[in-house]
Amino acid sequence: MMLFAFAFPFVLGISQGAMIALFLVSVSLMKRVRQLREENRYNIWIRNYGSWRSNKLSSLSILGIFLGLFTANLMFALVLNVLGSSQQWEGFFHFILKMQHLDANQPLVHRFSSLLNILFNNSVVLITTALLVVVYRAYGLMLVISWNACLWAVT
Numbered sequence: 537m538m539l540f541a542f543a544f545p546f547v548l549g550i551s552q553g554a555m556i557a558l559f560l561v562s563v564s565l566m567k568r569v570r571q572l573r574e575e576n577r578y579n580i581w582i583r584n585y586g587s588w589r590s591n592k593l594s595s596l597s598i599l600g601i602f603l604g605l606f607t608a609n610l611m612f613a614l615v616l617n618v619l620g621s622s623q624q625w626e627g628f629f630h631f632i633l634k635m636q637h638l639d640a641n642q643p644l645v646h647r648f649s650s651l652l653n654i655l656f657n658n659s660v661v662l663i664t665t666a667l668l669v670v671v672y673r674a675y676g677l678m679l680v681i682s683w684n685a686c687l688w689a690v691t
Contacts (some may be wrong), residue, residue: 561682609686
């Protein structure tokens with residue numbers, strides 16, 4: 537699904553196509569996330585698996601979705617980098633690259649200068665994720681998962 541979502545804006549020549557692909561794949565996988573939620577509920581209340589076992593199964597399924605999205609992102613980015621020009625690659629992933637604020641010349645010590653900076657950054661990410669999931673439910677969860685998979689793969 538992710539490879540098709542990437543191919544669609546790429547073939548049409550849309551700049552920043554990665555963002556469109558993230559929204560497309562998030563919509564297409566919403567049903568699977570809802571199924572996982574129902575499966576979790578069924579395992580806890582009907583099968584009496586217990587919450588730890590049921591949540592572990594759900595977590596592994598969501599991790600599987602993430603790894604699938606990550607692999608597809610990585611493959612597409614590598615193929616685009618090898619077959620296309622670097623300008624084409626940067627144009628397709630422009631928004632994602634811009635949001636990372638990564639400077640290759642900046643040492644890791646400056647990126648993670650203090651514990652408070654790390655905690656603040658992670659708190660902002662946690663609050664943003666919680667808000668997306670509360671407001672958009674399964675779609676918000678898929679946006680967060682697909683965004684992180686793309687971010688990790690492109691980085």
